[in-house]
Amino acid sequence: MKRVEGKVCIVTGAASGVGREDALLLAREGAKVVLTDLNEELGRQVAAEIGEQALFVRQDIASEADWQNVIKQTLERFGRLDVLVNNAAILAVGSIEDTSLELWQKVQRINSDGYFLGCKYAVAAMKDSGGGSIVNMSSISSLGGMPAFCAYSSSKGAVTAMTRSIAVHCREQGYRIRCNSIHPDGINTPMTQALAGGAPIAQEELERNPKNRMCDPRDIANLVLFLASDESRFINGAELRVDNAQLVSGLL
Numbered sequence: 001m002k003r004v005e006g007k008v009c010i011v012t013g014a015a016s017g018v019g020r021e022d023a024l025l026l027a028r029e030g031a032k033v034v035l036t037d038l039n040e041e042l043g044r045q046v047a048a049e050i051g052e053q054a055l056f057v058r059q060d061i062a063s064e065a066d067w068q069n070v071i072k073q074t075l076e077r078f079g080r081l082d083v084l085v086n087n088a089a090i091l092a093v094g095s096i097e098d099t100s101l102e103l104w105q106k107v108q109r110i111n112s113d114g115y116f117l118g119c120k121y122a123v124a125a126m127k128d129s130g131g132g133s134i135v136n137m138s139s140i141s142s143l144g145g146m147p148a149f150c151a152y153s154s155s156k157g158a159v160t161a162m163t164r165s166i167a168v169h170c171r172e173q174g175y176r177i178r179c180n181s182i183h184p185d186g187i188n189t190p191m192t193q194a195l196a197g198g199a200p201i202a203q204e205e206l207e208r209n210p211k212n213r214m215c216d217p218r219d220i221a222n223l224v225l226f227l228a229s230d231e232s233r234f235i236n237g238a239e240l241r242v243d244n245a246q247l248v249s250g251l252l
């Protein structure tokens with residue numbers, strides 16, 4: 001028996017980085033996966049790699065109409081929803097002093113509103129499936145101060161607080177829907193590679209340093225798989241750090 005056999009999962013931002021690894025691993029472990037992304041070309045490629053048990057739907061996570069369409073297509077194709085991985089997001093560099101209101105609002109619209117909409121529509125669909133698991137990608141930046149990422153950190157703070165609220169609400173309502181957040185430090189993906197000039201970074205090289213702050217996307221996918229599976233059935237409202245002890249070292 002595979003670890004998420006037969007579960008129907010939506011993964012946003014599945015065209016690249018962490019979302020891609022999540023989708024591939026969930027599929028390998030028996031899930032039916034709905035991959036969404038703004039990047040249609042790469043998203044379709046990942047879905048094709050998975051095959052019959054995958055469906056790609058183009059989505060802007062900030063659009064309510066797009067969320068309604070994703071849920072509709074998921075239910076039409078697979079009949080239920082068990083897992084939502086709210087993963088897509090954008091990074092913005094800037095302190096409080098050099099972040100414009102326009103940039104702030106763009107980041108909140110995608111990283112915060114987009115996750116709110118995903119959770120809202122997933123809860124409605126999961127109630128009808130008898131329960132489920134929502135996994136929200138937050139960040140270590142929502143737990144400790146990172147001056148260079150003011151808007152981004154704040155959006156991840158919203159995701160962290162929203163996760164707690166949803167977990168308690170669903171427990172109170174008896175929905176059997178769990179909601180947890182993941183808080184990585186660095187992950188070796190196009191998002192962070194862009195900060196370092198765009199060139200791919202060899203993971204083996206990073207791992208020669210035991211204090212390395214950049215994990216492999218598969219390290220996150222392994223946790224997503226666990227949270228999606230029934231192995232984590234009593235884990236709800238948790239904030240799971242994947243940071244090689246960075247936060248507790250006080251060196252953020």
Ligand SMILES: NC(=O)c1ccc[n+]([C@@H]2O[C@H](COP(=O)([O-])OP(=O)(O)OC[C@H]3O[C@@H](n4cnc5c(N)ncnc54)[C@H](O)[C@@H]3O)[C@@H](O)[C@H]2O)c1
Nearest residue numbers: 013016017018038060061087088089137186187189190191
């Ligand atoms: N990379 C890191 O160091 C790091 C650290 C902590 C947390 N995270 C979080 O992990 C998650 C995955 O990040 P990643 O590093 O794989 O990033 P990535 O940039 O490699 O991938 C993000 C994907 O989201 C898609 N996307 C962006 N905006 C979208 C929108 N409005 N609608 C739909 N899709 C959209 C992009 O096309 C891309 O495919 C994000 O939530 C990110 O904030 C990343």
